[in-house]
Amino acid sequence: MKNSAIEWFSRRSTYTAWSTESAERVLLQSHSAPFSPQRILQTLIVLQTFFGHVPPQAQEWLARKTGSHIADIRSLLSFYSFLVDTPPPAFHLRFSNNIIEQHAGLDEMYERVQADLCGTDCIIETTSCIGLSDHPLPVLVNGFPITRLDVNNVHDFCNLVRSKTPLECWPESWFEINNIIRHEGPLTSYHYTPGLGIKNIQGLTREQIIQQVGDAGLRGLGGAGFPTAFKWHWCEQQPEPIKYIVCNADEGEPGTFKDRFYLTKQMDRVIEGMAIAARAVGAIKGYIYLRGEYLYLYPAIQQALRHAKQTGILDELFEIELHLGAGAYICGEESALIESLQGKRGIPTSKPPYPGEKGLFGKPTVVNNVETFASVAYIFQAGSTAFSAMGTAKSKGSRLHSVSGDCEQPGLYELPQGTPLSQLLHLCGAKATQCVQVGGPSGQLLFPEQFDTTLDFEGPGHGGAIMVFDTSRSVMNITRNFSNFFRHESCGFCTPCRAGTVALSHLLERYTNLPENRQQTSNDLLELTELMNKSSHCGLGKTAGQPVASMLKWANHHDR
Amino acid sequence: MQAATAAGAYIPHLCFHPDLAPHGSCRLCIVDINGKTVSSCTQPAEDKQEVHSNIPDMQQARLRLIQLLFAEGNHFCPSCEVSGSCQLQALAYDLGMTHYHYTPFSAVRAQDASHPELFIDRDRCILCDLCGRASCSSDNKNVYGLSGRGEQTHLIFRSQSGNLADTAASVHDHAAHICPVGCILPKQGNYMQTIGSRLYDNAPIHKVGNHRMDEPTSTNEGHANE
Secondary structure, three states: OHHHHHHHHOEEEOOOOOOHHHHHHHHHHOOOOOHHHHHHHHHHHHHHHHHHHOOHHHHHHHHHHHHHOHHHHHHHHHHOOOOOOOOOOOOOEEEEEEEHHHHHOOHHHHHHHHHHOOOOOOEEEEEEEOOOOOOOOEEEEEEEEOOOOOOHHHHHHHHHHHOOOOOHHOOHHHOOOOOOOOEEEEHOOOOOOOOHHHHHOOOOHHHHHHHHHHOOOEOOOOOOOOEHHHHHHHHOOOOOOEEEEEEEEOOOOOOHHHHHHHHHHHHHHHHHHHHHHHHHOOOOOEEEEEHHHHHHHHHHHHHHHHHHHHHOOOEEEEEEEEEOOOOOHHHHHHHHHHHHHOOOOOOOOOOOOOOOOOHHHHHHEEEEHHHHHHHHHHHHHHHHHHHOOOOOOOEOOEEEEEEEOOOOOOOEEEEEOOHHHHHHHOOOOOOOOEEEEEOOOOOOOOOOHOOOEEEEEEEEOOEEEEEEEOOOOOOHHHHHHHHHHHHHHHOOOOHHHHHHHHHHHHHHHHHHHHHHHHHHHHHHHHHHHHHHHHOEEEEEEEHOOOOHHHHHHHHHHOOO | HHHHHOOOOOOOOOOOOOOOOOOOOOOOEEEEEEOOEEEEOOOOOOOOOOOOOOOOOHHHHHHHHHHHHHHHOOHHHOOOOOOOOOHHHHHHOOOOOOOOOOOOOOOOOOOOOOOEEEEEEEEHHOOOOOHHHHHHHHOOOEEEEEEEEEOOEEEEEOOOOHHHHHHHOOOOHHHHHOOOOOEEEEOOOOOOOOOOOOOOOOOOOOHHEOOOOOOOOOOOOOOOOO
């Protein structure tokens, strides 16, 4: 991508008026084949970023250029929250509405801003967690995050919006993101030599490379915890000559922001990990799927890719393309991510076939999380024994935890697998802790008697998100927030998730409002969460009832 | 699913059709294989596989799924033309549904009466995409599709205006005769089936199978439920 294209993804608040000439120019600068039907989602995102919306005439034009049907373009817009067809206001504010932000005063701030900006040319709404729970209150302004909004500067903030001051002229400090590691470990502090991992696999067979990953005991760090070597091996075994490596940088699980660290600070290692994976399975091309909320990281990642080409980590045998998401949590699910990479709505596909056999464009594909690839780079630089020496017998290695909520030092903590939750709570200065959500909303809510639980692949939730709640918080509010999140992010494909998430919020309302019926409602809720867990098509639906199930367990315990 | 059908066992379903690629969205055909619950329409059959379908757990889950579908759409059986021949209704009877269980969502869904031969009542749509798949693979037209996300998911017609009239849809399409409920209806020859002669008037769906009155030949036979 040329420099000019990178500029459009840099912070800006002025949009160009729609014209086919400028659209054509912009798109041709953004990619060599912007009108191939498979790139249609990326093309829409470029148009959205450049023109601030995708007007109906742009959709029709794009339909003609790509040979797609207008209805399919409209249905992409209806699926991805960040694509809009109405003319942009001067400012589009999206407040992150995770429970952490709610506890930090989101509702009051939201009302204040809404009242202050009444009649102003702006849209104010909320959006699912934007990966900044360690910086409450974060808000996306025209897609770029402000991390320093508080009662002291909200007045200035509103004035800048009202006066339509271009985003480029806003105080730089408001956009600062702190990626400090509160507790370092080998993964975050080792001496990285660019290209050393690639050099170390020279002369090794594919089996030997995969063997080393297996020896290290590396498992997926995105949440599912699937053994990485097994994934690679399966893909490697496929006779198909064309294979792909996909880096899942769609860090959407509320309360998770550890990938943000790697994408900001260690992108070179992630790229090297991908390049090693490519050699291990024989892949010709890689894709990074970056969530739309991390748009601000786009220029730096492009820069890192260019740099990796210069240093020889990437070459003509393996190149990487950066794709953007557009506000759909479900695209973190690997098969939905693959659909999205192909320019479709992010609906998870049926498994089998698994991506390792039939993934991107129908070819064998390895999909790994950002942190997993960063760990691969570590393994081939420091050695697989260095990795496997950390952690426990069943959960090897070390990982980053995103800690947010009621503690003195929210942020990133690297700890060996198997560290007790209580130790992490001590490290982050959590006081009077009532409960902790481990692994994000799809993980589990743990209470003090469970704080000796170890954080590893045998424990609950493997996504590395720790949200701490003290005794002042309402478990019911936490549950409601998570349930609303799943309802909003359900892709709508299967009955139990699409209708179940709605029924769940109806039942929760009844649970709160009709205490006399609580036992019956509680039974109905529990049955529904089990139904969703058992019968849903993908992981989202299977775990969407989890927060409610945790809450009921807690409530029953308390009633006793 | 097909292996079970061939072996004479009926597995309840709505979004499956033997002539079309499986979808796996309605989830009614869930079965237990080695303690794992999977949708039987998308699960490849294997040798010596032990499959449990007609067990109380599964039937209860299916009942709840049917009740979710009833709550989600706006289904008023007494005034619906396909009442008595509707697969959703027939499965509800078969699974012993006596009440809604879940609060109706009361969603507002647009109708489409633009087409001269077909009438669309989205209130009854269960988002199974049978019409979409039939339109693609049987009719080669690609008229119907699903759009939106989550609870906003809805049936669309692939035309510039979004109206069915502006598509190539015809009443003679396979897609026009595949809807398991009363969402896609012909405008001519309505209310022809008298009570007593409707598809599921005399035998339950697990005996009759997932048919339509206008689709007599199908490999999708129902069988005695063992």
